[in-house]
Amino acid sequence: MTLIKSISGIRGTIGGVPEDGLNPLAIVKFVAAYATFIRKNTKVTTNKIVVGRDARISGPMVKQVVLGTLTGMGFDVVDIDLATTPTTELAVAMEGACGGIILTASHNPKQWNALKLLNEKGEFLNAAEGNEVLRLAADESFEFADVEHLGKVIEDTTYKQKHIESVLNLDLVDVEAIKAADFRVAIDCVNSVGGIVIPDLLYALGVKEIFKLHCAPHGNFAHNPEPIPENLTEISGLMQHAKADVGFVVDPDVDRLAIICENGEMFGEEYTLVAVSDYVLSHTPGNTVSNLSSSRALRDVTRQHGCEYNAAAVGEVNVVAKMKDTRAVIGGEGNGGVIYPASHYGRDALVGIALFLSHLAKKKMKVSELRATYPPYFISKQKVQLTPEIDVDAILAKVKEHFSQYDITDIDGVKIDFPDKWVHLRKSNTEPIIRIYSEAHTMEEAEALGAELISIIHKMC
Numbered sequence: 001m002t003l004i005k006s007i008s009g010i011r012g013t014i015g016g017v018p019e020d021g022l023n024p025l026a027i028v029k030f031v032a033a034y035a036t037f038i039r040k041n042t043k044v045t046t047n048k049i050v051v052g053r054d055a056r057i058s059g060p061m062v063k064q065v066v067l068g069t070l071t072g073m074g075f076d077v078v079d080i081d082l083a084t085t086p087t088t089e090l091a092v093a094m095e096g097a098c099g100g101i102i103l104t105a106s107h108n109p110k111q112w113n114a115l116k117l118l119n120e121k122g123e124f125l126n127a128a129e130g131n132e133v134l135r136l137a138a139d140e141s142f143e144f145a146d147v148e149h150l151g152k153v154i155e156d157t158t159y160k161q162k163h164i165e166s167v168l169n170l171d172l173v174d175v176e177a178i179k180a181a182d183f184r185v186a187i188d189c190v191n192s193v194g195g196i197v198i199p200d201l202l203y204a205l206g207v208k209e210i211f212k213l214h215c216a217p218h219g220n221f222a223h224n225p226e227p228i229p230e231n232l233t234e235i236s237g238l239m240q241h242a243k244a245d246v247g248f249v250v251d252p253d254v255d256r257l258a259i260i261c262e263n264g265e266m267f268g269e270e271y272t273l274v275a276v277s278d279y280v281l282s283h284t285p286g287n288t289v290s291n292l293s294s295s296r297a298l299r300d301v302t303r304q305h306g307c308e309y310n311a312a313a314v315g316e317v318n319v320v321a322k323m324k325d326t327r328a329v330i331g332g333e334g335n336g337g338v339i340y341p342a343s344h345y346g347r348d349a350l351v352g353i354a355l356f357l358s359h360l361a362k363k364k365m366k367v368s369e370l371r372a373t374y375p376p377y378f379i380s381k382q383k384v385q386l387t388p389e390i391d392v393d394a395i396l397a398k399v400k401e402h403f404s405q406y407d408i409t410d411i412d413g414v415k416i417d418f419p420d421k422w423v424h425l426r427k428s429n430t431e432p433i434i435r436i437y438s439e440a441h442t443m444e445e446a447e448a449l450g451a452e453l454i455s456i457i458h459k460m461c
Helices: 024-041 059-072 085-095 127-139 159-168 175-181 194-204 233-242 269-283 297-304 316-326 349-363 367-371 392-402 443-460
Strands: 003-006 009-013 048-053 076-082 099-103 112-118 153-155 184-188 209-213 246-250 257-260 288-291 309-312 330-333 337-339 378-385 407-409 414-418 421-427 433-440
Touching: 003 127, 009 024, 024 059, 024 099, 024 112, 024 127, 048 059, 048 085, 059 076, 059 099, 059 112, 076 085, 085 099, 085 112, 085 159, 085 349, 159 194, 159 349, 175 349, 184 194, 184 233, 194 209, 194 246, 194 349, 209 233, 233 246, 233 257, 246 349, 257 269, 257 349, 269 288, 269 297, 269 330, 269 337, 269 349, 269 367, 288 297, 288 316, 297 309, 309 316, 316 330, 316 337, 337 349, 349 367, 378 443, 392 414, 392 421, 392 443, 421 443, 433 443
Parallel strands: 048 076, 048 099, 076 153, 184 209, 184 246, 288 309, 288 330
Antiparallel strands: 003 009, 009 112, 099 112, 246 257, 330 337, 378 433, 407 414, 414 421, 421 433
């Protein structure tokens, strides 16, 4: 069993003994700590916390424990039940709530679940706030309400439709253009909440023909739920069989979006943000942001529009902070996470789909043709397994010194920018590994660069 406590939330496998799995005892402790933090820090007076969940098998059990704990701490809970991560984020703001908890382990397999913690803006807690919740949990510094001050549960399942309506109301979402294009769309929603919201979104956008894979929200994921090429062979075949114009794949909580070309080839998860940003910048010029491990293609496209690109440390909360600092009009992460401030500061596959279809309809191109208009880059993702005696910080310092003649960024691990490629090394927050991401104009070159860094690290060790 596994329990990972980090600033971004509490993630673990279901079951196990206390402190060794995401079981009811662990859930109560961390939810009570979060409630205590919210009570001390919120400026909102509604006394409400929103709870939404993806369709994992453990979702109903986890939700009942969370609801009981929050009401036991004296909070009223708005239970929106099956809802995407971005839907829950929007619901916090729409409710004027003190915060929110999303019950989802994102792209992790079905035995996992997690508590993702939101502030009163519907945004993830920052590092200092997350650490304070962990401290409160470790010290068990919380006190439950007496019988006169228990909270209540308010069920509200209207937020799926409210989310869709908010997407339709975005200025750059052109429903008439999408409708006129008469797209045939294939989708894979990996048997989670995407299956109950993505079809409704597409119909609302004017798409008449939808070919569905794994849209029943029962939580038995039909394949590894991370939307990366090796897991998407089924929809690739469906594209050609159904003669679909475009395919969309989302992860279990619908904050990541992968796009499939009409010929069954991958558009590339890095290029979801690139294409959407190209469309946004063509109508509303401004700054863009992605994390250090995302493709250089976004920087290139941003500069083509005469605008400025900035990089942030890895992690959605860091990207959002940099977007706010630079007043970016679009940003996100290279894993298919689109953050569009005109909607809200959170990764949102619904927004990504609506903007991409608007872009595609106006370009009047095939998806593969649109993909060919963007700078060609290839990213290799490798890793080095760590042992307890390895001093990761010392290794990163030596790597930085070894490549000191090149541009170095060290806000999150070490990123080395060569004229025509880059490599980024960072310690994982969730696994005992050093992640090594490298990008170049061919996959062979990217993999060779990553292998070179692995060899250097092994010699240092």
